[in-house]
Each structure stands twice: as structure tokens, then as C-alpha cells.
Amino acid sequence: AQSVTQLDSHVSVSEGTPVLLRCNYSSSYSPSLFWYVQHPNKGLQLLLKYTSAATLVKGINGFEAEFKKSETSFHLTKPSAHMSDAAEYFCVVSPLNQAGTALIFGKGTTLSVSS
Amino acid sequence: KAGVTQTPRYLIKTRGQQVTLSCSPISGHRSVSWYQQTPGQGLQFLFEYFSETQRNKGNFPGRFSGRQFSNSRSEMNVSTLELGDSALYLCASSLRGGPEETQYFGPGTRLLVL
Numbered sequence: 546a547q548s549v550t551q552l553d554s555h556v557s558v559s560e561g562t563p564v565l566l567r568c569n570y571s572s573s574y575s576p577s578l579f580w581y582v583q584h585p586n587k588g589l590q591l592l593l594k595y596t597s598a599a600t601l602v603k604g605i606n607g608f609e610a611e612f613k614k615s616e617t618s619f620h621l622t623k624p625s626a627h628m629s630d631a632a633e634y635f636c637v638v639s640p641l642n643q644a645g646t647a648l649i650f651g652k653g654t655t656l657s658v659s660s
Numbered sequence: 661k662a663g664v665t666q667t668p669r670y671l672i673k674t675r676g677q678q679v680t681l682s683c684s685p686i687s688g689h690r691s692v693s694w695y696q697q698t699p700g701q702g703l704q705f706l707f708e709y710f711s712e713t714q715r716n717k718g719n720f721p722g723r724f725s726g727r728q729f730s731n732s733r734s735e736m737n738v739s740t741l742e743l744g745d746s747a748l749y750l751c752a753s754s755l756r757g758g759p760e761e762t763q764y765f766g767p768g769t770r771l772l773v774l
Contacts, residue, residue: 577760588664588750589765596760635703639759645715646693646757650703 547572549636551651559659564623566654568636571617577639578619579648580610584632592634595619606630631658661686664753664766672772678739681769683751685732689764691715691757692734694726697748697768706749709734710757738771746773 552567570576580592593604600612610621619636636651665684673679685692693708693716705718709728726736732753738745748770752763 579762581765588767589752591762591764594760594762641759643716643759644757645708645710646691646754646759646761646763647705647708647716647718648693648695648703648752648763649705650695652702 547574547576547638547640547649549578549638549649549651551634551636551654553654554652555655555657557657557659558626560628561625564621564626564630564656566621566634566636566656568619568621568651569617570619570636570638572638572640574641575614576641578610578612579637579639580604580608580619580621581635581637582632583635583653589635592621626656626658628658628660631656664751664764666749666751666766666769668769669767670770670772672774673741674774675741675743677741678737679741679771680735680737681749681751681771683734683736683753683766685734685751685753686764689753689755690732691754691761692728692732693752693757693763694734694736695750695752696720697750698744698746703750706736708757715757741773743773745771747771 548571578595581589595612694706708716728734748768750768751766754761
């Protein structure tokens with residue numbers, strides 16, 4: 546079975562400092578991995594995705610993530626946090642051993658950004 | 661292009677009633693999937709429809725059902741509502757529903773069961 550574990554339920558940073566949101570995955574196959582963000586009372590927005598091309602993936606708003614197969618990790622980073630980055634972030638795995646889609650979400654990490 | 665739209669946005673029902681939620685995918689998208697979001701269980705996959713056929717199903721009781729129409733619009737139905745069905749229900753669409761495709765999510769329908 547495939548799964549994702551987000552290692553921190555809550556991360557707090559100061560504006561202008563780096564952001565690190567950690568995600569480990571479990572999969573028998575080389576998976577497709579995604580990071581989505583959810584702002585309060587809004588739907589989910591894709592930040593970036595890994596689909597077996599480059600292991601360093603760049604996304605929107607300055608976010609990037611590195612796929613490390615040896616560590617089964619897909620951590621999300623950003624060099625400098627903005628107040629507008631405060632939201633909930635989800636690491637997601639998409640099983641490749643089936644037709645169609647059935648995303649598996651991590652429990653989420655709430656990012657707080659203080660001025 | 662217009663995004664994924666869901667109606668209604670908010671809904672209040674009482675236990676035992678049934679409810680129908682609607683989702684209109686992005687134009688040209690043929691795969692529609694549904695997710696339930698609760699504070700306790702997080703985001704969980706309900707089911708996926710492609711070309712009017714249910715292609716994948718999550719681990720939910722039979723009270724949860726859905727369908728897809730020829731124009732790719734989808735509805736989900738919950739019968740005999742329970743308090744635990746209170747949640748944000750999110751719909752997502754993609755071109756063909758491939759596992760590498762980006763899923764585009766709607767704003768959700770917030771259901772409160774009293």
C-alpha cells in the first residue's frame with residue numbers, strides 16, 4: 546500500500562526566513578508526488594509535482610521540492626517566507642499501479658508566518 | 661477557462677436526510693473525483709468517474725454514491741445522513757484521470773449535519 550507521512554503538523558517561521566515542510570512516502574512503485582496548498586476557506590491549489598523526470602522540482606511562488614528515492618522523501622522548501630504563505634500544505638501520492646486517479650493525502654502541515 | 665465549480669457551497673441537513681452535491685469540471689476534462697475533508701480524518705478519496713463509469717472507489721459505506729453525466733458533470737449523493745458526514749466535500753477534475761495528471765480542485769461544498 547502507498548502512503549505519505551508529513552512529519553510536522555505545524556511549522557512556524559518568521560517572514561524572510563527559509564521554509565522546510567517534510568514529507569516521507571511509502572510506495573512499492575516509483576510514485577507521482579505532489580504538494581498542494583489550501584488557504585482558509587479556499588480549495589486546493591497545486592504547488593508542484595514530481596513525475597519521474599528531474600528530481601528537483603520547481604513550483605509556483607518560489608517553492609521547490611527534491612525527490613530523494615534513497616530517503617523516500619519529498620520535502621518542500623522555500624528560501625524566504627512571505628506572510629501570504631501562511632496556509633495548510635498537503636503532500637500527496639498518486640498510485641501508479643492502477644488506472645485512473647485516487648490521491649492519497651498526508652495529514653497536512655499548517656504553516657504560520659510571523660512578521 | 662472556468663475552474664471547477666461546486667454547488668451548493670454550504671448546506672445544512674438533519675440526520676436521516678439525504679443530500680446531493682454537484683460538480684462541474686473544467687471544460688474538456690473527463691475525469692471527476694470526489695474527496696471528503698474532516699478535521700479528524702483529513703482528506704480521503706471517495707470515488708472517481710470517467711466517461712460516466714465509476715473507475716475507482718475509496719473505503720466509504722454504500723450510503724455514499726455518485727454518478728457522471730455525458731457532459732462530464734458529476735453528482736454525489738449521501739443517503740441517511742449521520743453526524744459524522746459533516747465535512748467539506750471537494751471535487752477535482754483532470755483530462756483523463758491519469759495518475760501523473762494534475763487534479764484541479766473546486767472550492768468545495770461544506771455540509772453540516774445536525
